[in-house]
Amino acid sequence: MTKQVIKADGTLQAYDRNKVMRTIRNYGIAEDQAETVVSEIEKHLYDGMRTRDILRLIRTVGRKYQPAVAERTNVRRAIGMFRPKPDFELYVQALLAGSGYEVEEGRILQGRCGEHEVDAIAKKDGITYFVEVKHHHNHHKMTGLDEGRIARAIVEDVQEGYKEGRNHFTIDKAMIVSNTKLSAHAKRYATCWDIKHIGWDHPADENIAAMVTTKPLCPITLIKGVNARMRKNLVYEGIVTVGQLLAYSPAELAEMTDLPERDMIVIVDRAQKLVCQ
Structure with missing residues (x-):
């Protein structure tokens, strides 16, 4: 049995x-x-x-x-250690860019009835998405239906605003990216309204788990020894992935982040081992 x-x-x-x-x-x-x-x-x-x-x-x-x-620590737990803003927003932008999207920073989109602040703009295969990022510190918490409902409303309002000449930029679809799994209801709603919904293990061909394990896009929080101060200082310099970290020498990282070089030597050595797996 x-x-x-x-x-x-x-x-x-x-x-x-x-x-x-x-x-x-x-x-x-x-x-x-x-x-x-x-x-x-x-x-x-x-x-x-x-x-x-x-x-x-x-x-x-x-x-x-x-x-x-x-x-190496647990990947889901490591991503959960990020702050929602700016850490996880920057990390999602890096994940998407590493997965073939053209990515721009967040902006305010003018709709017919209101303004909407979005976390990023992503383009791929001729489709322009606005990206809504949802982060949970508890990586076991499900992402529910509300984000999908809000995303659908934003798409409609921005498209109508574009038709009326209120802005010179429009979007084709919404994309919601979360570090946790999606509830069954959230998946059904996203499918019904053609909302691209990327979660920890959804969809099967493009999810966070797959992105992290197939590309040098591991979060810096995956490296043992990266504490809250290190994370904050590295993120301030736009470094959220192991690949971005390894673009610099320990001496350069120490100068950029005001962190001890001896600590950066250890972190870089551990990061190199993670990427070379």
Whole structure:
């Protein structure tokens, strides 16, 4: 009989070997070693085991095969450590730019009936989106329906304002980006009204989890040792991804951020290990 595991929200679900394998690979462990790691983890698996304990096992066993695993924290938790503004807004802009979008900073769009401040403008495949960013510190919290309703209203108002000559810039669609999973209701509403909704694991072909693991777009908060002061000073300089961090030497980072160079040497070394996985 399939063992049941307890998710972070307290609900039960059947143990899924494929999910565990995917997490192992996301830690940079080679395919042939991943099979060995999952087999060793399953020796300790029991009915009612918490998913967070499985993740802890993945890190413990995984670092035997990939030492850099020890320098990495949980990706979802790391993104949750960002502040909504400006940290997560900048991070979403970097994610989209790294995924083939032309990205512009947020602006105020004039609609027929009001002004709307949006977090970014993104263009891809001939479609212009306004981007609404939703961040939750608790990475297990669902993103609900309200954001979709607001986005739909903004699209309609801005398009009508453009028709009436109130502005010289219009948008085709709305895009909502959240660091958490979407509720079933939110997914249905977004699909019905053609709102592009990017969440932690949605849609299947373009989600935050996939963007982070397939490109050098890991958040700086993923690096062990990056504390609140470091994060704040780095973000002030526009550095929110590991790739952006590694564009500078420790000496340059220390001068830019007024942080000790010895700390930057450690952080850069750990960042290099994360990117080279």
